[in-house]
Amino acid sequence: MFTFxxxxxxxxxxxxxxKFPMLPEESLGLKEAxxxxxxxxxxxxxxxxxxxxxxxxxxxxxxxxxxxxRESEPVILxxxxxxxxxxxxxxxxxxxxxxRIATGGMLPEGADAVVMLEYTEEEKGIIEVKxxxxxxxxxxxxxxxxxxxxxxxxxxxxxxxAVIGVLSGLGITQVEVGQRPKxxxxxxxxxxxxxxxxxxxxxxxxINSYTLYSASLESGAIPTLYGIVPDVKExxxxxxxxxxxxxxxxxxxxxxxxxxRDFTLEAISRLPEAELICHGVAVKPGKPTILGQVGSKxxxxxxxxxxxxxxxxxxxxxxxxLHMQGAKGEHLFLRKIMAYAARNIPSTPGREDYVRxxxxxxxxxxxxxxxxxxxxxxxxxxxxxxxxxxxxxxEGIYEGELAEVFLLP
Ligand SMILES: Nc1nc2c(c(=O)[nH]1)N[C@H]1C(S)=C(S)[C@@H](COP(=O)(O)OP(=O)(O)OC[C@H]3O[C@@H](n4cnc5c(N)ncnc54)[C@H](O)[C@@H]3O)O[C@H]1N2
Ligand code: MOO
Numbered sequence: 070m071f072t073f074x075x076x077x078x079x080x081x082x083x084x085x086x087x088k089f090p091m092l093p094e095e096s097l098g099l100k101e102a103x104x105x106x107x108x109x110x111x112x113x114x115x116x117x118x119x120x121x122x123x124x125x126x127x128x129x130x131x132x133x134x135x136x137x138x139r140e141s142e143p144v145i146l147x148x149x150x151x152x153x154x155x156x157x158x159x160x161x162x163x164x165x166x167x168x169r170i171a172t173g174g175m176l177p178e179g180a181d182a183v184v185m186l187e188y189t190e191e192e193k194g195i196i197e198v199k200x201x202x203x204x205x206x207x208x209x210x211x212x213x214x215x216x217x218x219x220x221x222x223x224x225x226x227x228x229x230x231a232v233i234g235v236l237s238g239l240g241i242t243q244v245e246v247g248q249r250p251k252x253x254x255x256x257x258x259x260x261x262x263x264x265x266x267x268x269x270x271x272x273x274x275x276i277n278s279y280t281l282y283s284a285s286l287e288s289g290a291i292p293t294l295y296g297i298v299p300d301v302k303e304x305x306x307x308x309x310x311x312x313x314x315x316x317x318x319x320x321x322x323x324x325x326x327x328x329x330r331d332f333t334l335e336a337i338s339r340l341p342e343a344e345l346i347c348h349g350v351a352v353k354p355g356k357p358t359i360l361g362q363v364g365s366k367x368x369x370x371x372x373x374x375x376x377x378x379x380x381x382x383x384x385x386x387x388x389x390x391l392h393m394q395g396a397k398g399e400h401l402f403l404r405k406i407m408a409y410a411a412r413n414i415p416s417t418p419g420r421e422d423y424v425r426x427x428x429x430x431x432x433x434x435x436x437x438x439x440x441x442x443x444x445x446x447x448x449x450x451x452x453x454x455x456x457x458x459x460x461x462x463x464e465g466i467y468e469g470e471l472a473e474v475f476l477l478p
Pocket of ligand 2 (some may be wrong): 171352353355356357372374378444
């Protein structure tokens with residue numbers, strides 16, 4: 070009897086995924102580092118900002134001097150001088166004194182706040198201050214972003230434009246990141262034709278190659294298409310053998326189930342040193358998912374159904390690709406929110422369900438509306454904002470109940 074013989078839970082597969090070795094590091098300049106994952110902790114070698122700075126145009130003052138100042142009863146301060154941008158002040162302030170300062174200027178010693186220009190009047194070497202300022206008002210402090218000697222970012226985080234901003238602010242211009250995994254993608258099935266070809270009746274156009282290619286790119290990998298392989302055992306094996314040599318990860322869609330023309334499992338098993346991690350996952354959709362390991366490389370047999378293939382990509386393949394690049398912890402997974410189910414969603418205990426949902430907002434909070442379409446319909450993924458997870462031991466989610474929703478990137 071044909072059956073799935075090594076069924077694992079999603080959590081078990083994800084645990085196996087984090088055992089794959091990470092790819093070697095490479096050193097990149099800031100302009101090339103966007104979207105990559107830090108391979109090492111980043112330490113601040115200096116304070117950011119390096120000195121206390123004004124955040125408003127006005128006058129640097131000693132805040133206590135301004136207490137009680139009012140429009141009708143302004144406080145009078147003597148102007149000590151002007152602070153030039155980009156220069157260290159050549160004087161310090163004593164009580165009763167003020168200094169002209171522009172946004173970003175360096176606070177002189179003795180000053181602990183800035184009065185905005187609008188609340189002052191200057192005349193013959195003095196200013197009238199018409200509103201009090203609290204200590205530290207309109208100032209950002211030396212080291213307020215990051216203090217010298219502290220860890221700015223731990224290894225494993227994603228480099229975003231803001232992270233690049235921090236690094237440039239700290240004078241860190243080269244970063245160590247994990248290399249991008251190479252991903253080979255091939256589709257199997259006698260019924261498939263390339264999208265650009267004529268479509269004879271009985272055939273369908275290849276969708277999975279392109280969803281998996283673009284999702285791999287979006288996950289920071291370097292994908293290569295290996296085309297369509299017909300349901301011929303030997304042809305599949307030859308293609309698989311070549312593709313796994315040339316890549317870190319191979320994605321084969323279709324033929325992962327238990328039909329007489331489903332050869333993916335055999336093709337993986339025939340590879341020298343191949344180990345089967347799972348054949349079948351307790352998940353819906355996507356039960357016919359295979360994961361094999363060949364040395365440090367991974368081969369996924371993904372379900373042929375177009376929505377299932379892409380969904381399993383996001384749940385299992387993406388975490389592997391990110392892990393290989395050096396991502397850690399929550400950075401491996403899609404961002405998660407809690408949302409209220411818009412209707413009852415039944416489920417079968419013993420497997421996790423990932424229900425494609427559309428999100429909307431109500432007074433109550435975020436509402437998740439299940440998309441009740443079959444997994445052979447790609448429109449169900451194109452419409453989805455995310456996946457609502459129904460845990461393994463649950464018989465479903467009631468309308469109005471809160472559930473986890475993973476957001477699509
Ligand atoms: N007896 C059983 N039959 C099936 C089971 C099962 O547990 N027992 N599982 C079903 C589920 S769930 C899925 S999903 C499919 C997956 O099977 P395969 O991975 O072997 O995929 P195929 O049979 O090759 O294809 C399924 C479906 O998807 C279409 N397809 C395949 N590749 C592409 C592509 N690149 N682009 C667009 N469409 C594609 C294919 O034409 C089929 O319609 O098995 C069920 N059967
Ligand atoms: O669970 Mo299959 O993966 O229906 O589509």
